[in-house]
Amino acid sequence: MSKKDTIICRCEDVTLEDVEAIMNEGYTSFEEIKRILRVGMGPCQGNTCGQLLQREISKFLKVPLNEVETHKVRPLITGVKLKSIVEATKDES
Amino acid sequence: MKAKIVIIGAGISGAGIAYNLANKGMKDIVVFDASYLTSGATGRCGAGIRQQWSSKMNCILAKKSVDFFETAQEVLEYPRSVEFKQEGYLIVATTKEEDLQFTENVKLQQSLGIPARKCTKEEALEIVPHLNKDAFISATFCPTDGHLNPFTMTEAYYLAAKRMGVKFFFNEEVTEIVVNNNKIEKVITNKRTVETAMVVNAAGGHSKEVGDMAGIDIPVYSENHEILVTEPVEKIQGPMVISFSLNIYCQQVPHGSFIMGRSTADQVRGHDVGSTHEFLDEMAKTAVHILPPLGDLRVVRQWGGSYNNSPDRQPIISDCSELPGFYLACGFSGHGFMFAPMTGLLLSEMIMGEKTSIDIKELHIDRFKNSDFTTYERNVV
Numbered sequence: 001m002s003k004k005d006t007i008i009c010r011c012e013d014v015t016l017e018d019v020e021a022i023m024n025e026g027y028t029s030f031e032e033i034k035r036i037l038r039v040g041m042g043p044c045q046g047n048t049c050g051q052l053l054q055r056e057i058s059k060f061l062k063v064p065l066n067e068v069e070t071h072k073v074r075p076l077i078t079g080v081k082l083k084s085i086v087e088a089t090k091d092e093s
Numbered sequence: 094m095k096a097k098i099v100i101i102g103a104g105i106s107g108a109g110i111a112y113n114l115a116n117k118g119m120k121d122i123v124v125f126d127a128s129y130l131t132s133g134a135t136g137r138c139g140a141g142i143r144q145q146w147s148s149k150m151n152c153i154l155a156k157k158s159v160d161f162f163e164t165a166q167e168v169l170e171y172p173r174s175v176e177f178k179q180e181g182y183l184i185v186a187t188t189k190e191e192d193l194q195f196t197e198n199v200k201l202q203q204s205l206g207i208p209a210r211k212c213t214k215e216e217a218l219e220i221v222p223h224l225n226k227d228a229f230i231s232a233t234f235c236p237t238d239g240h241l242n243p244f245t246m247t248e249a250y251y252l253a254a255k256r257m258g259v260k261f262f263f264n265e266e267v268t269e270i271v272v273n274n275n276k277i278e279k280v281i282t283n284k285r286t287v288e289t290a291m292v293v294n295a296a297g298g299h300s301k302e303v304g305d306m307a308g309i310d311i312p313v314y315s316e317n318h319e320i321l322v323t324e325p326v327e328k329i330q331g332p333m334v335i336s337f338s339l340n341i342y343c344q345q346v347p348h349g350s351f352i353m354g355r356s357t358a359d360q361v362r363g364h365d366v367g368s369t370h371e372f373l374d375e376m377a378k379t380a381v382h383i384l385p386p387l388g389d390l391r392v393v394r395q396w397g398g399s400y401n402n403s404p405d406r407q408p409i410i411s412d413c414s415e416l417p418g419f420y421l422a423c424g425f426s427g428h429g430f431m432f433a434p435m436t437g438l439l440l441s442e443m444i445m446g447e448k449t450s451i452d453i454k455e456l457h458i459d460r461f462k463n464s465d466f467t468t469y470e471r472n473v474v
Contacts, residue, residue: 032129035136035244036173038348043324043393074394075368079324083388085377 008056009049011042019053023060030054030071043079046071096260097121098291098444099280101267101303104135105243105430106422107295108250109437112169115257117445122259123289125282127266127299131247134297137366137398138430139320139342139354141333143182143238144207147198148468150407150455151428152205154435157450161434162241171249175242176347180331182238183212183221184472185229185383187338194471195233202235209235221334223386229336238333240346243430250437270306277307277418291418293440298364298399300423309413312461313403313424316360319372321395323387325349334384335474341379342474343387351390353380356400356474366397400427403461406470408432410439410456420444421458427473 006016014037027033030040030053039053040046050070058065097119100107103126111124126132142162144155161168162177186192195211202209210233217232218224255261262282270292271279280287294311296303304311325348333344343353355376357369373395381388403409403424413419420443422429422436429436439456442449454460455468 029129031132035131036248041322041394043391045394074396075370075373076392076394079391079393081389081391082323082377082381085373085392086381086388089374089378 008052009037009039009042011044011048012038014039014049016056019056020060023057028057028061029069030057034071040071045074045077094285094287095121096123096287096289098123098293099287099289100124100293100295102126102133102295102297103130103251103261103263104133104295104297105247105250105433106297106425106436107293108247108254109433110293110295110422110440111254111259112250112257113437113441114444115254115259117441119445120258122254123287124259124261125265125267125280126261126263129263130251131244134399134401135243135247135430137320137396138243139344139352140240140243140346140430141182141238141342141344142177142241142431143235143333145182145184145198145202145209145233145235145238145472146470147194147201147472148407148470149201149205150468151470152202152207153451154408154432156205156207158432158434159237165246165249165434169249169253171245171252173245173248175246175249177239177241178347179237179239181220181234181236182333182335183217183232183234185217185224185232185334185336187229187336191338192231195231198472199233207235208237209233221330221332223329223384224334225383225385228339228383234332240333240344241430267303267306270303272307272416275416277416291420291444293420293422293444295422297423297429298401300401300421304421307416307419309416309419311409311421311423311458313401313409314362315364315399315401316362317365317367317397318354318356318400318427319368319376319395319397320352320354321373321376321392323351323390324393326390329386336383337472337474339379339383340474341376341383343380343384350393351387354474355379364399366399368395368397401429402426405460405468406473407468408436408456409458410436410453411458412443414459426470
């Protein structure tokens with residue numbers, strides 16, 4: 001399958017070709033790549049692309065997978081509507 | 094290793110200073126960053142570019158910075174997009190006092206060539222139709238304010254500086270600045286020692302600690318400001334909407350998501366950049382109150398970043414009378430990203446011994462010695 005058609009991050013449409021190009025530019029950590037390609041910034045919060053990108057970095061740097069840092073996990077776990085959050089604060093008071 | 098100058102911090106300020114110095118022909122410039130590019134305050138900011146300020150100095154810094162941002166993509170020969178979107182900032186007034194203050198602000202801004210204008214409620218609703226008409230009384234609008242991508246803008250400076258020979262070292266933390274007989278001799282990191290006589294402190298949230306390393310007490314402190322981002326949707330909002338009294342800034346970035354932030358009352362000072370559910374609650378309430386349709390958007394992620402606050406909420410762009418060769422670019426109080434072009438230009442002029450483009454005596458650190466500062470920037474979220 002062509003690298004151009006291999007999706008690494010489906011939320012942000014980032015392909016294997018994009019990822020390899022950015023690693024060749026010298027960005028070889030998840031956090032750096034995320035800030036430029038937006039990989040992991042979508043609604044799934046990196047749950048799909050996280051391991052895929054980790055594996056690609058591992059292959060590129062030729063280091064064991066467990067030595068490649070994963071992305072920073074931030075709240076929320078899943079998308080919540082702003083108005084649902086507002087409703088929930090009313091229930092508390 | 095030897096260097097003409099060592100810059101501590103590769104955020105937008107450090108990268109911009111490095112670029113400007115190299116552009117003026119300085120050689121042997123070294124930049125250290127304790128982490129990766131845009132890992133600190135720059136990469137955590139709200140991506141807004143605003144010229145509507147209450148202090149004359151901030152207005153001038155912002156306007157001249159916008160002039161540069163308009164050409165940055167070409168000047169820096171950057172292959173990606175810096176995503177400069179000039180669709181304005183709409184600042185809403187909710188009280189009589191704010192309304193009066195904004196009238197004064199606009200007078201000042203216009204006198205400096207900033208195309209800001211006062212808007213009635215009806216005019217504001219034409220600019221952002223989904224505003225809650227009962228949530229404000231008037232507004233000001235500047236069409237040349239807008240959005241800029243903090244990651245790519247910083248990378249643009251970084252790549253341009255690198256092409257001109259600046260050496261960047263990431264994940265390398267400065268641990269010591271050796272000063273002898275009132276002269277800087279060395280900068281020591283966790284990986285090497287660099288002989289140098291000049292140091293720029295552009296360490297953002299950690300600039301006080303870097304000042305301490307050189308024995309210079311900088312009257313700044315850091316505090317966490319939280320922020321969140323929603324899922325991307327089709328474009329419904331051009332300008333940044335901001336209110337000081339309601340405590341919110343909120344814009345739709347070119348990518349489609351909404352980014353919004355507010356400050357937390359009585360925030361503990363320090364380097365925490367975590368996320369809280371209290372912020373999420375207050376942010377959601379404020380956003381849905383002022384921009385009701387946003388209630389249907391899902392929050393995807395929240396994070397925090399450091400404001401490095403100065404006593405008058407204006408930057409410290411300065412040399413040090415106590416320590417020759419020690420330069421400061423700190424205390425930006427949440428606005429270092431949007432002032433970066435001027436920070437870089439002014440500090441590079443100062444370091445090269447040139448006359449600065451504008452008189453920046455009032456940005457000198459010595460203004461705090463005798464509480465000798467007269468203006469306080471009120472327009473800060």
